[in-house]
Structure formats: structure tokens, C-alpha cells
Amino acid sequence: MATNERCAACGGPLLGNYYTLIDRPERYCHGCITTRLRCATCGSPLGDQHWKLHDGRQQCGLCHATAIYEPQVARAIFDETVSALVAYLEMRLNVGVAFRLVDAPTLEGIRAAGSSHPPRGFNTLGLYQRRGHIRAIYMLYGLPRLTFRTTVAHEYAHAWQGERCPLLSDHELREGHAEWVAYQHLRWLGCHKAAERMLTAPHPYRKALERLMALERQLGVQAVNPYMTRVE
Numbered sequence: 001m002a003t004n005e006r007c008a009a010c011g012g013p014l015l016g017n018y019y020t021l022i023d024r025p026e027r028y029c030h031g032c033i034t035t036r037l038r039c040a041t042c043g044s045p046l047g048d049q050h051w052k053l054h055d056g057r058q059q060c061g062l063c064h065a066t067a068i069y070e071p072q073v074a075r076a077i078f079d080e081t082v083s084a085l086v087a088y089l090e091m092r093l094n095v096g097v098a099f100r101l102v103d104a105p106t107l108e109g110i111r112a113a114g115s116s117h118p119p120r121g122f123n124t125l126g127l128y129q130r131r132g133h134i135r136a137i138y139m140l141y142g143l144p145r146l147t148f149r150t151t152v153a154h155e156y157a158h159a160w161q162g163e164r165c166p167l168l169s170d171h172e173l174r175e176g177h178a179e180w181v182a183y184q185h186l187r188w189l190g191c192h193k194a195a196e197r198m199l200t201a202p203h204p205y206r207k208a209l210e211r212l213m214a215l216e217r218q219l220g221v222q223a224v225n226p227y228m229t230r231v232e
């Protein structure tokens with residue numbers, strides 16, 4: 001190992017063992033990986049320069065660099081994402097869905113008061129909820145742009161399921177389909193590396209996504225959504 005390598009958090013020289021995070025080039029010393037606070041978004045040890053959000057989350061420079069803080073910007077990306085899903089995967093909604101950019105305690109409150117999705121213990125980045133006649137996607141503010149887009153695509157898929165296969169009780173199929181829509185959106189954006197990571201990185205919905213990938217191989221991309229409207 002080159003002797004001029006330095007810890008990405010404290011800048012100290014990496015003399016012995018070093019530590020890395022999955023899919024990230026940064027290397028950290030033992031002290032930083034064990035004691036430093038972690039970025040609320042990506043989990044990397046926070047360096048001396050980091051950003052504190054008003055709801056208490058602390059974010060690393062890399063996440064901050066592309067983070068969506070402004071409601072108008074969030075709205076524009078939300079609309080772009082939905083347009084792409086309608087154009088490419090024909091996921092038009094009849095009733096439609098509202099969009100809200102919220103902070104972490106608000107999102108947690110909505111999650112706790114409503115459905116069981118996503119389950120407790122997940123780092124909740126966004127959620128779709130229908131209460132009475134109000135259908136809305138709630139997204140956490142301050143997410144990096146690509147994370148924001150894939151989460152919007154995932155939650156929009158749940159909104160679509162609510163209209164097109166509302167009685168579908170197979171939880172794994174629902175989540176697998178939402179992940180598959182996010183995966184397709186990344187490919188549509190040309191983010192092939194990020195799409196590939198969804199298939200290789202450890203994630204609670206990995207197995208569900210693999211089931212949908214098998215379905216895609218069997219039916220073809222354009223036949224997956226029609227299939228979803230027929231299963232029970």
C-alpha cells in the first residue's frame with residue numbers, strides 16, 4: 001500500500017489496516033471507523049467538515065454535494081421522474097398522487113401513524129400513503145439527487161399499485177416491483193453502475209428485486225406491469 005494514503009475523515013496517514021465502506025473509494029483509520037459519528041444518509045464516518053440539517057441529521061460532504069433541500073427543486077425532479085415512468089413504463093395514474101417534501105421527524109410521524117410500509121428499522125427515506133381520499137408521496141429533504149430519484153420511483157410504484165393492483169397481497173411482489181421500477185429508472189437515466197449496485201449490494205429488498213428480474217427475463221420489460229395488474 002502506498003504510504004501517502006490518508007484517512008478520508010481525519011486526514012491522518014494510514015499506516016496499518018484501513019477500512020472501507022461498500023462501493024466507496026474512501027479509506028478510514030481504525031479510530032475514525034469506530035468512534036466518529038456517521039452520515040445520516042450514507043453511513044460514512046463524518047469528517048471535520050460536514051453539514052447539520054435543521055432536524056438534527058448530520059450529512060457528509062459527498063451526500064451534501066447533490067442534496068435536494070429546496071421544495072421547488074424537489075418538485076421539479078419528482079415531476080421529471082413521474083414523466084419518465086409514464087413515458088417508458090406506461091405508469092400513468094388516473095387519480096394521481098400529491099407530493100410533499102418533509103423533515104425526518106415528520107416522516108417518522110406519518111410512518112408511525114399510517115401503514116406498515118416501510119417496516120420499522122428501515123432508514124425511511126420516503127413513503128407513499130393513502131388516507132381516506134388523500135394519496136401522497138412524502139419524501140425526506142436533503143437526500144442526494146440520485147437517492148431522491150430512486151426513492152421517488154419506488155414510492156410512485158406503490159401509488160401505481162394502489163390503483164392497478166390494490167388487492168395484491170403478496171408483500172414481496174409489491175416491494176420487488178417497486179424496487180424493479182427504481183432499477184428501471186436508473187437504467188433509463190443512464191446510471192448503469194447505480195442500477196448494477198441494486199443487484200449486488202446487500203439490501204432488505206434484494207431477494208424481492210431478484211424475483212422481479214427473473215420475471216423480466218421471462219416476460220420482457222414491457223410485460224411486467226401488465227403482469228402485475230393480473231396477479232392476485
Ligand SMILES: [Zn+2]
Pocket residue numbers: 007008009010011012028029030031032033
Ligand atoms: Zn481517521
Ligand SMILES: [Zn+2]
Pocket residue numbers: 039040041042043044059060061062063064
Ligand atoms: Zn453521506
Ligand SMILES: [Zn+2]
Pocket residue numbers: 117118154158175178
Ligand atoms: Zn416499498
